[in-house]
Amino acid sequence: MQIEGVREDGNLLARLGRNFLRWFDTGPLEARDPASDAEVEDRVEWSRILPFVGMHLTCLTVVWVGWSPVAVLVAVLAYFVRMFAITGFYHRYFSHRAFKTSRPMQFVFAVMGASAVQRGPLWWAAHHRHHHQHSDDEQDIHSPMRNGFWWAHVGWITDRRNFKTRVERVPDLTRYPELCFLDRFDMLVPALLFLSLFGLGALLNAMNPSLGTSGFQMVVWGLISTIVLGHATFTINSLSHLFGSRPYETTDTSRNNPWLAILTLGEGWHNNHHYYQPSARNGFLWWEYDLTYYGLVVLKTLGLVWDLNPVPATIVQRRWKMPKR
Numbered sequence: 001m002q003i004e005g006v007r008e009d010g011n012l013l014a015r016l017g018r019n020f021l022r023w024f025d026t027g028p029l030e031a032r033d034p035a036s037d038a039e040v041e042d043r044v045e046w047s048r049i050l051p052f053v054g055m056h057l058t059c060l061t062v063v064w065v066g067w068s069p070v071a072v073l074v075a076v077l078a079y080f081v082r083m084f085a086i087t088g089f090y091h092r093y094f095s096h097r098a099f100k101t102s103r104p105m106q107f108v109f110a111v112m113g114a115s116a117v118q119r120g121p122l123w124w125a126a127h128h129r130h131h132h133q134h135s136d137d138e139q140d141i142h143s144p145m146r147n148g149f150w151w152a153h154v155g156w157i158t159d160r161r162n163f164k165t166r167v168e169r170v171p172d173l174t175r176y177p178e179l180c181f182l183d184r185f186d187m188l189v190p191a192l193l194f195l196s197l198f199g200l201g202a203l204l205n206a207m208n209p210s211l212g213t214s215g216f217q218m219v220v221w222g223l224i225s226t227i228v229l230g231h232a233t234f235t236i237n238s239l240s241h242l243f244g245s246r247p248y249e250t251t252d253t254s255r256n257n258p259w260l261a262i263l264t265l266g267e268g269w270h271n272n273h274h275y276y277q278p279s280a281r282n283g284f285l286w287w288e289y290d291l292t293y294y295g296l297v298v299l300k301t302l303g304l305v306w307d308l309n310p311v312p313a314t315i316v317q318r319r320w321k322m323p324k325r
Contacts, residue, residue: 019047026120026165027184045160051187052157055117058223065220068212070204074197075225080265083229085112086124087265087292094125094173098280099296101305107178115193117226118233120183126169127162131237132277135252142237145253153238154231190226197222232263240270247319248275256288266290276315280308284316 046053089109092098101109110121118124127141134140141162144152156162165183167174174180182189201218204211244255254274261268261283269282269290276284283290299305 044158065217071221075221078225082116095128099308114189120186122183123165126166266292
């Protein structure tokens with residue numbers, strides 16, 4: 001692996017400038033960049049991932065801004081709401097089309113997912129579909145079997161080859177200009193979220209100083225929520241292929257992990273999911289808690305989503321016939 005810092009692909013300063021622009025607009029520059037082609041050697045491109053590194057470092061400022069019950073509560077609520085948007089919509093809807101919804105609801109949850117700072121819905125779904133096509137083989141970009149735990153967990157998102165949205169993998173999504181907009185300007189929604197958090201903290205401080213919160217405190221706890229959410233999501237790429245049970249025989253190393261199912265609202269039933277991907281639920285059995293699915297059932301009851309793909313009875317019956325491993 002090569003680390004950015006030497007002159008290549010043209011003038012270094014020009015490249016750094018282009019990477020800076022890509023923080024705000026991942027459109028034409030990304031599409032024309034030969035460095036994002038799959039054939040190019042992998043490289044951690046630090047100038048592109050500085051915002052990601054900066055979010056981690058900014059969390060350390062909690063020792064100066066402190067905490068308050070309000071800030072912690074907002075962080076916890078932001079974690080669960082955005083995790084549901086990622087697992088329910090970025091994953092089960094945009095990546096797998098496991099249920100149906102209206103175009104307005106599709107956009108609302110795409111915005112909520114974008115606020116988790118895991119890039120846009122097209123980028124997310126494109127990489128996830130590729131993962132399922134090549135799970136744990138040579139082309140899987142985040143397999144712990146191929147590249148080790150840390151690369152599977154977080155390293156792959158620093159690779160310049162994985163910055164580009166592979167639109168050819170998501171033709172069903174590219175026909176929605178609003179989704180393409182969110183994907184191209186994927187920093188917009190997070191920026192608005194943190195501006196809102198700052199405004200909320202400042203307003204609460206002005207109205208009721210006894211709450212002990214402030215604008216900066218609210219932003220820092222929002223960042224903590226975001227980082228925890230991100231790494232919890234990443235565990236499905238890394239830990240869910242290393243630790244847990246395998247009730248179904250699959251061509252990869254996907255595993256069911258009940259602890260990760262708690263962290264990710266049901267995504268920890270990863271072996272189930274890899275065995276039968278179209279289902280709207282990952283917990284196939286009654287005791288396999290799947291909070292994302294329960295949330296989708298609530299949305300269905302409200303008429304906001306419909307046609308939740310079930311787990312066929314034959315899939316569940318087949319589980320009991322699998323050899324115990």
